[in-house]
Structures are given as structure tokens and as C-alpha cells.
Amino acid sequence: MAAKAAPPQVRSLTCPNCGGAIELRGMAHTLNAVCVQCLSIIDTKSETLQIVQKFKAKERIQPLIPLGTRGKLHGDPYEVIGFQVRTITVDGTDYSWHEYLLFNPYKGFRYLSFYSGHWNDIKPLKGLPVITESGGRKAVNWLNTTYKHFQNATARTTYVMGEFPYQVRVGDEAAVDDYIAPPYMLSSETIPGEVTWSLGEYKTGADIWKAFNLPGSPPPAVGAYANEPSPHTGSAAKWFSIAVALWTLTFVLLVATALFSSNEKIFSTLYTYSENTPGEHSFVTPIFEVKGRPSNVEIELGTNLHQNWAYFNMALINEQTGQAWDFGREVSYYSGSDWSEGSASDTVRVPSVPAGRYYLRIEPEMDDHPTDFYTTGPRNVTYSVTIRRDVPTYWPFVIAFLLIPVPAIIAVIRSWAFEHVRWQESDYATTSGDSGDDDE
């Protein structure tokens, strides 16, 4: 014959100090409850509702998730029953975070922590992590994952609300060690006689707002949090695989270009120009045929210029349609014993020239009255004109090869920057700009 378990009877109690009503949600688990009217902590197990502490607070802090709110985490409903503000002091500055105690009568207790828009979903750990080392630093191992030590601090309870299944006092101190493997964080809290371990998982404000169906929007996250997953790690990997794919594609196109460009020589003649020749210097070449699909046409000028220059005004003209492409090239070449400038040859490429019969009109020019110190050679030039069609173009491939990894490189730099910002908040902050995260 089983004794029938009675439903929880204590639903609210009256503050023995101020007479205010204190709602109770944690059933018989609750040891301490807080009267928010008079800031008294009450021992709910004592028959006389003994006040175990009266504390002072500069301001009444309002939890972002009100006490009594129910949300859904990991498929189970949980109710907010307790709230603490805990503070660490680093170099004289106080940093405070909020801790919510969540309760489900079957699944037990969980926590949420909140700092600068960052949240963690925390549960007590069932096992005991193994203290180890990673990259010369303290670390712990838990279920085959290494968590790197991030911070040691003394956390001080500075404000409490609601109720707790353990003793809680404003001013309580615990040595807290955080170890990270984003998005997870293992934390140990040491008080005399007890070490407790918990596992937190990073959550965004949006996650929490959704889980607890809260109105409005969550406070924005500021900075990088200890176990916040880097938004760039995945993106760098993604960009690297995209880069590899694009490199492969570019290489295939490069090979195809090399294989399928005909690079056909359609005209080649040697000419001589002398400034002394009187009259019109322009002339036209014999007609040459451009065949096949529309393709580029390359005109290559090769000269014997030395310490001299010449200017070539040119036009590629379709004999049938009269369509013309005008262009000019200055060719100059100077050199000394240990220097040189310019080049005795040059090329022009005309893109997308349709098939047809073409000729080239050329008008060379040279300075009639050279004043230039170096222009000492004969005022004439012998030059070759070589015309090719469907010449393979390689420079776009070079540019593509160089540009393709840029997003991945930017992502890696951002990732380093993020890790740097993350570790600046740790015990391992650097002042030298070292990324801090050195072994992964």
C-alpha cells in the first residue's frame, strides 16, 4: 500500500519582516526565498520562517525574464524561480552578470546566465572533468573534448530574488574557473567543502526570447563572449572551399583557353621608316583574311629602336564594311650600362573582331628635331608588323587566381580578430596584439 504523495502545499508565504507576500514555485526543494519588498532572505525550512539575511541594494534590479515565466528548453518546460546578480572585480572594475534559476519538478534545475547581451544555457554536470593541459595552459577534458582555461575569478553574489534549493546570501563568494570549447563552457565553482561543475552552451538573445516567448527584442550582444562561437571560423572554411572550387574552374578554363585558342599568324611584314623621307608617311598594308569565330586580333610591333622613340598611329579596317578600330602606340627604348627604360616592341589587341578581309593603316612618326640627350641614333626605324588572331589571353586568369582567395583570407583575418577580442576578456589577454588562440 503506497502512501499517496501530497501535492506541494506551500505556494506562498508571508514575509516575517514586512508582511509582504512571497510566491513560492520551487516546492519543497526551496531552502531560501527572498522578500523583494524588504530584501530579506528567509529560511523556508524553518518553522518560524527565520530571516537569515537582510541585504541592501543600490537599486532593485529587474530580471529580463520575470520570475514565474515558463519557457521551453530541450523540449521540457522550465520555470524561472530564482535570480541572482553575481559580480567579479578585475583591476578595480566590477563586472556583473545575471543568473536565472530554472526549475522543472521532474527534470530538476538548470540555469541561464546573461552578460552584455550574451546568454548561456547551463546544466549541472553529471561526471567529473579531468584536469589536463592544452598548449601549455590549464585545461579540462570532458567527454573527449578539451576545454581551455579562460578565466579564474571570485564571483560575489550581489543581488538575489526568488527562491533557491540551496543556501544563498548576498556577499557569498565562490572561486569560479571557466574553460571554453565554443559554443560550450565548463565552469567549476569552488566553495569550502564543495566543487560543482556545470556545462553551459552559448545562446543568443533571440534563442532565449523564443524559448520564453518574451515580448520585444533582446538586448544586443556587445563584444565577443568567452564561449561565443566565432562567426568567422565556419565562414573561412566555407570561403576556402569556394576558393578551391573556383581555382579548379579557373585552371580548367585556362587549359581550355590554351588548347582551343588558334593563335593563328595571319600577317607578317617588315617595314622601314625614315624621317627624311618626304611626303605622306601613312600607308596601308596588303589585305589579310581574318577567319573563324569573332576573336581578338593582336598586332605586334617589333622595332630596332635604341635610345629613340617612334609613334605608330594605326587603324584596323574591314575592307568590306569599312568598320575601323583606331589605336596608337608609342615605342621607345633607352638604356645605359646598368639601366634600361621602355621596350623596342609593343603589342595591341583588338577584341572581338568578326571574320572578314582586313587591312591595317599605319602612320609612323618620329621627332624631326630631337632635343633629347639620348635621342642620338638615326632618325629612322625598321619594324616588323605581325598580326595574329585568336590569341590566348592569360592575364585575367592571373588576376582571378589572385582574387579568388581574398574572401577566405579576409575571413581568416576576421576570425583571428574575433579570437583576439574573445581572449582579451580572459586571464590570457595580451597587449602585444598576439591572437592568444595559438594552438588550433
Added chain:
Amino acid sequence: MLKSNCPQCGAPVEFKFSQAVQTTCPYCRSIIVRHDVNLEKVAEMSDIPQDASPIQLTTEGIYNNKAFYVAGRIVYEWHGGGWNEWHLAFQDGTSGWLSDAQAEYAVSFPVKNPVALPPAHNIVRGQNVRIQNIDMTVTTVTKARYAGTEGELPFEYWDKTELTFVDLRSPSSHFATIDYSEDPPLLFHGEMVDFDSLKLRNLRQFEGW
């Protein structure tokens, strides 16, 4: 099953679990110990402190593919709260324990003839102890108060007062408790478990949940 009457009030009393040695009379709350078929009232139960465990007598579940029902419990209190050791009666006649401390659950089994355990005055938190060939670490040393029993237990357990419990854990969620109320101390060994993994039925219902 042994059916008899309470030696104190005459109400019907039964021992459902064949290995049970002690039970409580559901009517007059006498603690009754069984000597073969004779029942003896050994003590009167004080009120069991109110608790919020979702487990109750008659709760059923499965552990390691073995079905059990909850036959009894021992209740302890300490300054940090209270906890239950629920006596699990397995179908094969063996006993196990489901400890429920603020809805953190562990299943453990008595270890017969354990290795020599360090004496209570000589054990501290953080100490490593090798138990059943597993390296474990002492996580808590708790001075507790026996706060009552209910239902059927596989041994006599009623004349207790102050007790020392030592809890140990390992990296792989192994769990052990040393109960220093007897000499030599009792050792229970098992693991921390997920509530859902026990597939519990006939749980206590909570209003609004």
C-alpha cells in the same frame, strides 16, 4: 508475498518484495521488521519531511533493460536540503537504489565485500579513491540526519541519527556513495542517470505541471 497484520494496530501489512526485511505500516506508521513470517514493531515513524521528489512508492521504471518498481525509501536531511534513497525492487529479486537529490538522479547497487575503504575521519573532498577498479574522486562529504523511511527495505534501517556520507564521482559519470553508518561502511556503486533514461511511470503529479 507475505501478507500479515501490523503488530501495533492490526491493519493489513504486506511484504511485496520477497527480499524485503522491513516496512512501514501505512496506517499507524510503525516500523515493522520481519523475522521469517513473524512481524515485530521496532519503532514508530516520525513524519517524513515534505519533499518534492517526482518519484513515489509504486513508481516503475527500467534500468539497464531490467524492470523495477519503487518499494521503499530512506529520507535524509542535511543543512543543504534533503534527499531520498529510493529502494528499487528489480524483477529478479535484487535491490538497487535511486538517489534523488534535488532532481539529480543516480542509480547505485550495494557492493558486497568492498575493498578496504578509508575511515570516515580520514577522508576529504578531492581525495582519489579506487573503487571497483575505477578511479574516483571524493566530491562531497556530507553530515546528514536520518529523517525516516517508508515502505519496504532490503535491510533493517531505522535506528539511525547522524550519518556521514561520502559521494564520489568519476569522469565517466560513475557514482559511488559510502555510508559510514555501519562498520565496515556500506558502499554503493553506480552512475548518474538522466531522468528520461529510466522511463519512469506512475510518477507523482504536480499541479500545473
